[in-house]
Amino acid sequence: MAKNQDNIIRTEYSEIMQKSYIDYAMSVIIARALPDVRDGLKPVQRRTLYDMYELGIRYDRPYRKCARIVGDTMGKYHPHGDSSIYEALVVMAQEFKKGQPLVDGHGNFGSIEGDGAAAMRYTEARLQKITQEVYLGDLDKNVVDFVSNFDETEKEPEVLPVRVPNLLVNGADGIAVGMATSIPPHNLGEVLDGVIAYMKNNEITTEELMQYIKGPDFPTGGIVVNKDDLLSIYESGTGKIRIRGKVEVEKGKNGKSLLVITEIPYTMIGANIGKFLNDVAALSETKKTTDIADISNQSSKEGIRIVLELKKGADIENLKNMLYKKTRLEDTFGVNMLAVAQGRPETLGLKQIIEHHVDFQFEVATRKYSSLLKKEKENQEIQEGLIQACDVIDLIIEILRGSKSREQVKNCLISGMTEGIRFKTKTSERQAKKLRFTERQAGAILDMRLYKLIGLEMETLMAEHAETLKKIARYEDILNHYDSMAEVIITELKQIKKEYARDRRTAVENAAEAVYEEKKIEETEVVFLMDRFGYVRTIDKGTYERNKETADSENKYVFSCMNTDKICLFTDSGRMHLVKVLDLPYGKLRDKGTPVDNVSNYDSSTEQLVFVGAQTALKCAKICFATAKGMVKLVDGAEFDVAKRTIVATKLSEGDKVVLVQNADPMEYMVLQTKKGFFLKFLKEEIPEKKKNALGVRGIRMDDKDELSHAYMLESRTDYEIVYKEKQMILNKLKLAKRDTKGTKVRV
Template sequence: MSVSEIRPIAIEDELKHSYLDYAMSVIVSRALPDVRDGLKPVHRRVLFAMHELGNDYNKAYKKSARVVGDVIGKYHPHGDSAVYETIVRMAQDFSLRYQLVDGQGNFGSIDGDSAAAMRYTEVRMRKLTHELLADLEKDTVDWEDNYDGSERIPQVMPTRIPNLLVNGAAGIAVGMATNMAPHNMTEVVHACLAYADNPNISIEGLMEHITGPDFPTGGIIYGKSGIVDAYRTGKGRLHIRGKYHFEEDQKSGRTTIVFTEIPYQVNKAKTIERIAELVKEKKLEGISELRDESDKEGMRIAIDLKRGENAEVIVNNLFLNTQLENSFSINMVCLDNGQPKLMNLKDIIAAFIRHRQEVVTRRTMFELRKARERGHILEGLTVALANIDAIIETIKSSANPAEARERLQAGEWAAGGVVALLEKAGSVSVRPDEIEGEDPNRPFGLDGQVYRLSPAQVTAILELRLHRLTGLEQDKLHAEYSEILAQIAELTAILNDFNLLMGVIREELAQVLQQYGDARRTEIVESRIDFSREDLIPEEQVVLTVSQTGYAKTQPLSDYAAQRRGGRGKSATSMKEDDYVQHLIVTSNHATVLCFTDVGKVYRLKVFEVPQASRGAKGRPMVNLLPLDANETITAILPVIDAPKKFTERLADFRSYVKANAAHLQTNAIIAAQYAELEAAFTELADGDDLSDALRVQLKQLGVELSATDLDDEIIAEFASQAEALRKNFYVFMATASGTVKRVELEQFSNVRSNGLRAIELNEEDTLIGVAITDGEQQIMLFSNEGKAIRFAETDVRSMGRAAKGVRGMRVSFGSAQVEDVEDVEVDGDDEDSSDSALISRIVSLVVVPETGEVLCASANGYGKRTPVDDFPTKKRGGKGVIAIKTSERNGELVGAVAIDESKELMLISDGGTLVRTRASEVAQTGRNAQGVRLIRLGENETLVGVEAIEAVEEDEFVEAIEGAESLVAETDAVAETEQVEKDGENSVEE
């Protein structure tokens, strides 16, 4: 090269052009599939090579190395490993929804195992693959040269199946990528047929046929929003979960979680390893054993749980921390007319139908051309038979074949039977459009009563065998000519009538549907189930305590076994010398609590957000959990989990019930999509429908037959009470130390802001002492520290707004100045005014009581008693109340009261942090004037500060032994208490 031939170029220009050329090469020739056949170049070349090798589905397998060699040698000059990996993937049943290669040997596994070397494995095309190559030899697609110009390869396959949708595609190009999900053949073909019938069909109309992706590994897609986005815009995101069920071991009482399907493109072995790591690192508890029981029958990952573990919670943790829940991002980028394009569902189906129109049109034209050529040959053979002697003589007298060809073509032969054939043809043209070597002045064919033979006809005559000269063969020629005429007429009609053309396309799609249509593997659940923290935390009853200085913590209720009354209890928390437990709540760790403060604000807090701590720990300051202002303290805590539960929250309970009681119901048969139908049925119950009948009707629609005994009275009563609850309005009832009460609709606290909400306007020095949820028709009792109580109907207090101050509930000496501003009422004049000690009275407890039942009063020195609610007369609000318990020197002042019955248990806690859990039935029932019996044994200078009633927990009852001197003291106290009870009884009679 001379210096004059060197041309300077700016490097940025060269980089721009070279990189653009490279990018387009990658986009068009490597990474993106063609929208028409759904294949990338390497896939297309592999299948074409197998086709050329005759590697058909009904023939013997060939070594993979043979196919790879042909592909890289003739069509694809790249690495053999890349070509072999392509073949392997097309043979894997967990990679392609509809495999294109039938592999024999080790082609890898869902565990990530590699395929055997290509010299060991064998392949052939599957029957379905022939549908991609059908009519390839009929000039249905354009062809191009291979890389060295020695071979011709198709630019696209004349596929009969919408391969891009049914098998999907994935690839990374330059500046763009594609990731298309596989779909179900039946659904896609139905959508194609719907589009063929109505090209103006909407995407929503197509989605009536294609419900969503259908992955080869099955699984469950949660949420349809990602599917809708993908089908409308070409981009979307799916969430896929593995499919599982529970197996119960009746003997051991253990549960096994069994996964039978996992999300698409997830490695099973690595998923199992990840679960094992979580268990080892103690990030996932409750699993005792993990096994891979997969075999030729299918996948089976067995996860044995420890006895008593919540299987649903562990499953939720598995979904959150492993790829058993995975996302799949759809990006439908493909080549359309050689250009990369983001396409929606309708675009892809429309492109496929257009491709089929072109293929069928070109095939029809090809077949028409061949039919006319054959008809033309049949005319020549008929002429030859009519002039057989002369033609034979001409051939015999010719010096060579060339001379014979010239003499036959130059001659004019008697038309004979050709006239009848052409008359039969009528308007159907059998003559080819172009005939080689024809002279316009002397055309081939019939001219009057003579017939001139074309070169093609002469060739056919020269190749004619002698046995074709019989009369029978002449009849066959005439019959074949008739068939050709019918074929030409049909093909011509197809080309001239678009509706007939579309009819052919529909018919072939119907054949594909009949041969290859199958059922869906992937289920689709309508609504996406997002994890909340509750889903990952096992539900249990806990004790929530908040100290006077604002330290909060939770402890499992099981930490406190039931004791005999009067026990010493266990240390519940470590207290400073000047601190004590102020609030004690027993509730679910999934509950939401409303925290009311001394300034009248309310905050919302999830119980599980309060850290669980040991009995000796102080806990965490509330200012770290809630945005409390300086000097703002919690004065009341209200759990709201049961106020009431909605039906959607009861569906899980119902599912567990059906599983446990309907043995013939297949495990996990009722999926989340069907819960929406159940919810609709439950909603109707609010109108008074019979619950058991409604449940049975709904279950029958789901294919579950339940007998009358399957739905027992307990479950019916439970759900019926829920239906009744929905018809009521619920209220938050508040009481302050000064005796002010207020009732606000619970709905007003449904959206408590993160920085709190104003709940009540408080006067100076007044504090909120109690909050309860009511249904608008209940009985309210207020208890003062001087041992008095008042009972009145909730309806005596009108419903107010959050900003209201409230009305007088009970007249007490504390804060008398503060309650002057609130509404007053006329009160009954029979209030009792007797106390063993002069106290500044204040309200200490707000209790919502049943019509019948009992209340338990507890005093500062650890004494208490049960009293029937009927012993407290119902009065108007605003009075001073009647005696509830003697506040003697032995008892001290009243610190709390709760509504109970004999089935409940009591939680008692002291200012020293000691907590006792005891049966309510062990506390003696006495009259209102009695002093009661010992509830808890307190230490020196220790005071009882809180009492809470809880539901009894079923467990092995045990009593902690009090050894040595403690036993003697307890016996002595018991005798003394018995004597005191007898004396109290006498006092009550005198009263």
């Protein structure tokens, strides 16, 4: 039986992986994530706009369902899932994201506060007028190359013939493989002025261009506060732009002032508005500022309006600076002007982007006027043929009457072939043999209607011919002279600016860095309370002294600390969580407080509290640890003088947990109690001091099925009673033994 001879190619697996990954990366970079420098669009945006153009969803026609647009785009041009197409469509319709929206959306297309758009089956869309005229105009004039779609059943434009530098006007953002782009939007009118200035002087510098393009122009307004950094950003294509929201002071009721935020940084769009409100509320709750009486979000379709009602005598300037410093009212926009130029990703400066755009405009204009010239020359040919035909119309009629077929007439008109045609006279036949019309002229003559022979129609034909000759001369002048073509492009740009430009929204200036004086917290002594349910709070020391008995009986942990201190929460999992005293609610004895889970990283569902203490007191002490497997050690409290909210307080072996954490300084003895009823009392001196990341030493010998249930530290000359098997037991009376022995089984 013959075996199939397979072609087996032997190669390194790593080489195959490398090649495959590079192919994938380039596909993401070029075909999905990065915009093309020529039209400033990603493939998904380009395909969606072209599909709307093909479907005839123009600005002056009714809206069409977004689901129809998305489905058609996915089926014909973009086989990457409907969500990415709809998301691109939505963003192109959102005025607060795009400097120049390209889609006219009808329905719920989301909000500046982060609300998502309605499902595509509910929303409708159509092209904006600027998109149709400036982005998709002239597609029928062979101005760009068309390529096959993914399954080679349709043709799509490689790039759209956009007549403005869309990469600057609308900006771009996208994450590819190993690279990302982030380009801020700019003012349309300013960008067009910059393009015109470059076309008039190719040697113009970036600094001179910035006399026209002042800086980014975000749709949300705001203030760019690092004007001096813009030159280096625009030269290199990378850098950081600092943006602030616009804050106004208004008079409120009862002589109070209102701080009103009317414009926000572009980076605050979406969920960050809610975060800003929470951050401002947190500044008040943590007493970082006491100037804010109330905060409300009064934003609507008319625009952003976030109102902070201030208390009387508030330091307005200091509060504004605090908001800039502590919240996203001042934020950074990272610029990385990366785009696909000549088929490869490249970081471009401002002038380079304009250079690429102008080169593209000349290419588009050359193809456009070449196409128009070709069409006019065809018209000239036909018009001249018709004019010539009118001079010999009687002969042509004679040829028509004497011929048997259209083809016979056509051959006669083109090459003077008279065979098979009956003429009235030999003179007519001789004249017919001299006819030399072109094929296009012959076709036009045969299609001509008799009414064209009327005198007025002939005059119209002559006028059309004269106009055609003028157009041909103009188009040839444009194609043959750089200045003429530049003049045409500049005229178009001025017309676009006149019709679509709007005033700048974002101010550009140099502003001093926000500096504020943080009010110093008056250091006072408070009493920390935690009840058995894990609710925490602090109260005034005087209040505690007056209600000492009640406070001690109702709470599990009670101790004094400073309000500037931190509370250490040790858990059975061997971790320590920190919480600032200032983050705890301060109030009356009967106040409920807040769950400790809410103010720290401690999670009561996965771990149990073993000990709670003030950091300042613990850092000067020796802390004793005991675990379920009988390991004990002392740790210097200074090791817990940390700033991190959560640290590992002690090392544990697998399956072990912490049973005891305690300040060992005033203690003299340690007592270990196992589940099987063994007790061992020994001197604290026998416990060695270790680092917090050490396991410790064995405190008591136990069999494999036993484990430590309790551990106690005892002071000398103080009786310590516990309840063991429902009977009182005094631990001090236990016989003193040595550490690492089995202990004594107590029978009660």
